[in-house]
Amino acid sequence: MSEINQNDSMQYKVDTKEFIKDYWTGRSEEFAKLRKAELKSNKYIRWEKEIKSQLPQKEKLKILDVGCGSGFFSILLAQLGHDVVGIDLTSKMIEHGQKMIENISGKIEFFVMDAEKLDFDAEMFDLVIARNVTWNLPNPKTAYQEWTRVLKKGGVLLNYDAEYAKDHHKQVLPANHAHNKLTKEEEIKCHQIYHMLNISCENRPEWDLKVLDEIGGIKTEIDLKVGERIYQEEDEFYIQVPMFLVKGRKI
Structure with a gap:
């Protein structure tokens, strides 16, 4: 556990979710700027093209943006004409999201939620979408x-994620990458999250496909080429590890 001793690990495991929330609270301002x-x-x-190709064939969708952060996907989808609900565990992220949508057309509601x-009641949404959320969930x-x-019957789940924890100490990021602006404390906390989550x-x-198969009632597929389509330049947004899509349709 590079730069993290065993005492630190035991301390942070006392309340994993609070630790993760504290990490993202600390990063909320610079994350919103990004x-x-x-x-x-x-x-x-590119994201607009990517997501439009995956949406259910319906003119106006009721969409849940899980772990919305400051609202990038929420804004994109609302500007396509859909009704969007964005949720995030971190209240500071939601505060930044509210500021981001002040001059945005479309219907967006934000809530602090786990x-x-x-x-929400069952079968409320036509689409549930998430980006870079699952990797930092305790459960x-x-x-x-x-x-x-x-999800409604026929509704679609789009979960974009990557194996950020795998070989994270070996990753070499572009000089202008956003993660290179993290403080040492933030960097250590991020690595600690990798270590503390199963x-x-x-x-x-x-693993995701196996879990959805166990849940049942979902027809699944994966796409391993998302990162190649979206992150073509090695810039501040660049994701070095391959981003994938786990897609499910409720049957």
């Missing part, structure tokens, strides 16, 4: 159960 820049980047155009315990199987529970040891997305 997402604001992403809204004006060529990544926005991705593993949704405060990801519970999250998948909740996400599929709130999902870091799973082979993904095979």
